[in-house]
Each structure stands twice: as C-alpha cells, then as structure tokens.
Amino acid sequence: MSVNVLSTPASDVLFSKQAIWQQIDDFALDALYEEINLDNKPGLVCPSGNGSHSDMNYDTFIASIQSLRGYFATLSAYGHDNKDFDDIKKAGIEQEIKMRQATNNINTHKGAIFNLGFASAAIGKCLQDNQTLTTQNICAQIVESWQYDLTHRLERKADSHGQQMYKKYGVTGAIEMVATGFQIIQNIALPCFYETLYRTQDFEKAAMQTLMTLIASLSDTNLVWRGGMADLTNAQTIAKQFLQAGGVHQPKWRQAVSTINDYFIHRNLSPGGSADLLAVTIFFYKVENEFNPSV
DSSP states (O other): OOOOGGGSOHHHHHHHHHHHHHHHHHHHHHHHHHHHHSTTOTTSOBTTBOTTOSSOOHHHHHHHHHHTTTHHHHHHHHHHTTOOHHHHHHHHHHHHHHHHHHTTSOOSSHHHHHHHHHHHHHHHHHHHTTOOOOHHHHHHHHHHHHHHHHHHTSOOOTTSHHHHHHHHHOOOOHHHHHHTTOHHIIIIIHHHHHHHHHHHOOHHHHHHHHHHHHHHHOOOHHHHHHHHHHHHHHHHHHHHHHHHTTGGGSTTHHHHHHHHHHHHHHTTOOOHHHHHHHHHHHHHHHHHHHHOTTO
C-alpha cells in the first residue's frame, strides 16, 4: 500500500488515510498474536502452557488482544493530526480500562498499549511529514515529539513494579525505553530478527532467537521484580549461553529452549518486558516490509 496520500484525489484522501490507520492497527494486533503464539517461551504464557503465571492463560491474552482492536488506528490518526500528548495519554488510559474489563482486571497488555501506542502515533507523524516508514524514522519521531513529555509529565506511580525496581536497583523500565526511541530494538533486536529470518526463512526461529537475544540484553524489570538482580543476571547468562551454543541454529534448539523454560518456571521468572519488546520488533518488521519492500 502506498503511503503517499498527498497525491491522492481529494475525495479519496480520507479513505486512504483510514485504510492506512486500519493497516497499522492490523499489524499491531498481528504482532501481539505472533508473540503469544510463539510456543515454549521461557516463563511466559503460550498456547501450550501458562509459564510462571497462575493468574492468566492463553485465552486471557486472546481476549485482551481482541479488546485492543481499533486503538492503534486511533493512535496513528492522533499522531498524524498532531493531537496533544494528553490526548494520547487519555486514549491509553481508556484502552487499559477496556483491556482489564476483557481480562477480569488482569494486566496482560499494559506494556503493549504504551509501547505500540506511541509507535503507532509516531507512524502517523511520519506520514504527516512525508517520511519513509522505517524503524529509525518512527523512533526518531517518538524522541522528537514526546521524549520531554514522557520523562517529565507522565505520572510515575510510586507503588508500580517499575518504580519500585528503579528505586531499589536503579533499573529503568518502559517509559525510558520508549522515550529514548527503543534503542535496544533498533540496535540489537530488529537486526537479529532480520538476520535470523534471512538465514533460516523461518518466522518462528527468528522470533525465538530475537526473544532470547532480548532476554540476554535487557534489564527486564519483570525479572527483577520476581527474582531480584541475582535472578536477572542468571536469566541473562542462560540466554547468552543458548545463543553462544548456536541459538535456534543448533540441531536441538527446541529441547534447549524447553530446558530454559523449565528453569524459569521453577524459579517463577517471567521476562514480560522482553516479550513486550519482541512484539514491538515484529510490528516494526511488518511496517517496514509492507511500506518499504526493498528494506
């Protein structure tokens, strides 16, 4: 689909924009489906099990994703129309309420509402400025448009997991990740996804390799919350060892991942932050390849 709606006849411009917003919405939802359907993720909910979670399951996540339909289209339009930061924030708060209604008050996709929400809004801004929809441009829009608001105007609840981990260990979370333009995705996760997909032609392998790379690299506040810095370090070490052994390119990679999953469940660990960023990585991949086939 072309994103050059400016050259479209006036009567068709609104339809063209709405079609793009809908496509962005579809990509965001698809990315969330891809993440939850990746089986045997260490400590995480997937089709075959609940990982380290006793309060949610696969069906909870499916209901949650379904509740998000339309939200990312709205945020894309908000970005394009230069809506105020407070309007974007309000939309996110309202969407979280809808999500919790769908999940019986379980927080399944608060991270996605925040991460993919601002990514979608930044896509709208890119289109307004007639910029190519690359991950670099999208992330630069986030930094230019909302970094100050995110770091200075967004309420940080003292009792949140992220804030408690920051005060206790100095570990930063989702706000800083978005405000700085998803640096770990730009520099590590997305290149890993592209390289693995090119090498294997296997989407599942690319997703798992990227997830393990994120676990190895990210100071995941979810892991710190559940196990402290010691378990974060252990989780990162285990993921690095998997990658050093060849990752998904080794003959028995599924068995290796299963062993890691068993360890995470035994330790009650869940790398939810890494899972959130995997979904964002897949989203950027989908956007780049739809709107820039030569990427």
